[in-house]
Amino acid sequence: MTRGGYRYWAGTLGIVATAVVFIVPFAFIVLTSLKNRPEANLLEFSWPSEIALVANFMEVIETRDYMLVIAFINSAVLTVASVAIIVVLASMVAFILQRRKSRWTPFVNFLVLSGLIIPPAVVPTIWVLEGIRMFDTMIGLILIEVAFGLSFSILLFRAFISTIPREIDEAAIIDGAGPMQLFFRVVLPLLKPVVVTVVIVQAVQIFNDFVNPLYFLPSAPTAQLTLYNFQSQFSSSYNLLFMDILLITIPPLIVFIFFNRQIVAGMTSGAVKG
Amino acid sequence: MATHTSASRTAPASRRASPPTPQRGRPKSPYPHWFYLPAAVLYSVLFLIPTFASFYFSLTRWTLFETEFIGLDNFVTFFQQPQLVTGLTNTMVYAFVTSGVKVVLGLLLAVFLTSQIIARDWLRSVIFFPVLVSTIGVGITFQVLMDPQDGLINDSLALLGIDGPGWLTDPDLALLSIAAVDIWKGVGLATVIFIAGLAAIPGEYYEAARVDGASSFNTFWHIMLPLSRPATATVIILSLIGGLRSFELIWAMTRGGPGFSSDVIASVIYKQYQAGFYGISTAGNVVLFVVVTAIILPLSMALNRREVDA
Numbered sequence: 001m002t003r004g005g006y007r008y009w010a011g012t013l014g015i016v017a018t019a020v021v022f023i024v025p026f027a028f029i030v031l032t033s034l035k036n037r038p039e040a041n042l043l044e045f046s047w048p049s050e051i052a053l054v055a056n057f058m059e060v061i062e063t064r065d066y067m068l069v070i071a072f073i074n075s076a077v078l079t080v081a082s083v084a085i086i087v088v089l090a091s092m093v094a095f096i097l098q099r100r101k102s103r104w105t106p107f108v109n110f111l112v113l114s115g116l117i118i119p120p121a122v123v124p125t126i127w128v129l130e131g132i133r134m135f136d137t138m139i140g141l142i143l144i145e146v147a148f149g150l151s152f153s154i155l156l157f158r159a160f161i162s163t164i165p166r167e168i169d170e171a172a173i174i175d176g177a178g179p180m181q182l183f184f185r186v187v188l189p190l191l192k193p194v195v196v197t198v199v200i201v202q203a204v205q206i207f208n209d210f211v212n213p214l215y216f217l218p219s220a221p222t223a224q225l226t227l228y229n230f231q232s233q234f235s236s237s238y239n240l241l242f243m244d245i246l247l248i249t250i251p252p253l254i255v256f257i258f259f260n261r262q263i264v265a266g267m268t269s270g271a272v273k274g
Numbered sequence: 275m276a277t278h279t280s281a282s283r284t285a286p287a288s289r290r291a292s293p294p295t296p297q298r299g300r301p302k303s304p305y306p307h308w309f310y311l312p313a314a315v316l317y318s319v320l321f322l323i324p325t326f327a328s329f330y331f332s333l334t335r336w337t338l339f340e341t342e343f344i345g346l347d348n349f350v351t352f353f354q355q356p357q358l359v360t361g362l363t364n365t366m367v368y369a370f371v372t373s374g375v376k377v378v379l380g381l382l383l384a385v386f387l388t389s390q391i392i393a394r395d396w397l398r399s400v401i402f403f404p405v406l407v408s409t410i411g412v413g414i415t416f417q418v419l420m421d422p423q424d425g426l427i428n429d430s431l432a433l434l435g436i437d438g439p440g441w442l443t444d445p446d447l448a449l450l451s452i453a454a455v456d457i458w459k460g461v462g463l464a465t466v467i468f469i470a471g472l473a474a475i476p477g478e479y480y481e482a483a484r485v486d487g488a489s490s491f492n493t494f495w496h497i498m499l500p501l502s503r504p505a506t507a508t509v510i511i512l513s514l515i516g517g518l519r520s521f522e523l524i525w526a527m528t529r530g531g532p533g534f535s536s537d538v539i540a541s542v543i544y545k546q547y548q549a550g551f552y553g554i555s556t557a558g559n560v561v562l563f564v565v566v567t568a569i570i571l572p573l574s575m576a577l578n579r580r581e582v583d584a
Contacts, residue, residue: 006389006390006391007390007391007392008391008392010386010389010391011391011392011393011394011397012392014386014387014391014393014397015393015396015397018397018400018401019400021458022400022401022403022404022458023400024426025412025415025416025419028415028418028419028426029411029415042424043418043421043424043426044424044426044429045426089312089313089316090313092309092310092312092313093309093310093313093314095305095309096305096306096307096309096310099305100303100305100307102307104307104310108310111317111322115317115321116515117515117566117567117570117571118321118325118563118566118567119518119519119540119559119562119563119566120321120324120325121324121325121327121328121556121559121560121563122543122547122555122556122559123328123331123336123338123547123552123555123556123559124323124324124325124327124328124331124556124559125320125321125324126338127324127327127331127338128319128320128323128324128327129320130338132319143316143320144320146316147316147317147319147320147321148321150313150316150317154313169304173304177304178304179302179303179304179305179306179309182304183309204406208406208407208408208409210408210409210410210522210526211521211522215547223408224408224409224410227408227410227411227414228410228526231414231526238418241414242415245408245411245414245415248408248410248411249407249411252406252407252408253406255406256399256403256406260399260402263406264402264466264470267463267466267467268466268467268469268470
């Protein structure tokens with residue numbers, strides 16, 4: 001078999017296989033979200049007889065006094081705030097971790113790694129939040145997402161900072177920069193690529209997070225929580241349920257279309273050493 | 275711009291960690307330790323303290339406001355009640371099955387997707403996209419697809435004359451069905467990590483192998499496999515941690531059912547929390563902590579020791 005032949009038949013086989021396995025479920029989501037209710041409830045993989053895109057969209061949005069809109073807004077606030085804080089805090093830690101080897105360094109490394117492995121203890125965390133009167137508040141949840149997201153972000157930042165030559169630091173110090181100026185005016189702008197990666201990876205992860213809002217902000221609607229609640233609400237309206245799934249998939253899809261390279265780079269750079 | 279002139283004049287002479295000087299005013303490092311502080315405070319209060327506290331509270335009957343020390347009773351209950359023990363065994367099965375398949379499938383897909391085939395980039399994107407999608411959304415979708423009567427999967431099997439089983443309604447199948455969906459969603463990440471690992475193998479190895487007349491299989495077995503060991507270690511560890519702690523997918527698809535046949539430790543923790551048994555719930559967290567640490571730490575040390583340098 002020629003090399004050229006392998007290219008085509010293997011590629012085609014791959015396309016067919018991935019289409020069946022990976023695309024059909026998404027196609028099903030789209031198709032069902034376009035159908036009217038009786039047709040959707042048949043759960044068939046078929047083209048809708050009439051396209052009820054706008055009707056379904058409006059009906060889902062208006063459910064329970066526009067709960068979905070509020071949920072998306074809450075999720076947006078949560079995501080933006082958490083990501084912003086994570087970027088600042090994690091880069092600061094990574095900066096010192098990478099630049100200043102002291103006896104604290106192995107200890108900090110250990111803490112960072114344990115953040116990746118140790119499962120958070122749920123009820124004691126609620127107990128702590130209750131103690132500082134932040135349980136069931138957005139700000140409490142934001143701080144939780146930050147605390148849980150620090151480890152991975154610190155690792156990503158540290159790997160990247162190691163590629164910034166110390167000469168740049170030294171030049172700035174000779175020019176009279178103090179630590180804050182050195183970091184925020186000189187180093188941080190140089191970290192832009194990894195900042196983009198951290199922002200994207202954490203934003204997707206926090207937007208898709210279901211567990212933490214479930215435990216720590218149960219009374220407020222967030223995107224995933226609303227979808228979960230609509231599962232029973234729409235148990236006989238699959239068109240609406242899948243319209244909701246479609247809407248929830250759109251933000252990560254947009255991010256994926258524009259930032260695919262950064263996401264992949266981020267997830268692999270933290271993972272593969274060297 | 276020069277605000278700390280005295281510090282900056284001495285800084286170049288002693289910017290690495292300076293030895294303690296007898297006189298006052300040790301030159302300030304441009305890398306101050308207080309940069310750790312904000313993150314450290316958040317991390318300690320919202321992660322470390324609860325983790326330590328969980329060990330204490332797992333030994334109590336707890337209502338969040340009052341505690342009653344009852345020793346190891348919670349753990350005894352945990353290991354005696356069938357629905358709780360099932361959670362433990364299911365967690366292990368789920369974690370090792372999903373991890374194992376992700377590693378093998380991920381590597382094979384990576385080898386496939388680094389070879390010369392058409393539509394390679396598109397295929398990589400399609401396989402990776404599920405990683406980014408809402409877990410709840412995926413869970414609901416596949417729950418519908420796996421519906422025994424109307425679901426697409428059984429409908430398609432019926433076309434081939436096969437009577438599809440109750441994927442999520444049969445207690446013996448439920449956990450593995452969820453595991454399959456977990457693999458569907460997660461194999462893309464494993465594949466992408468492996469692709470990065472394979473890309474790091476210098477081309478000279480492949481050249482040498484071709485010159486020596488090695489078959490594709492030999493190239494795979496003797497070059498790709500050993501030299502992608504860091505990536506393999508990473509995929510194993512990441513997928514095991516994720517599998518052991520898994521909750522969202524299982525909860526979205528079956529709520530741990532039918533009965534408790536697909537419960538895992540994480541869903542047990544949640545159920546006990548919902549029922550108000552905070553002590554047992556926290557005991558579950560301690561069990562999960564011990565399980566994850568006992569498996570991952572030795573594994574991580576063993577895997578990192580056997581790295582082969584490219």
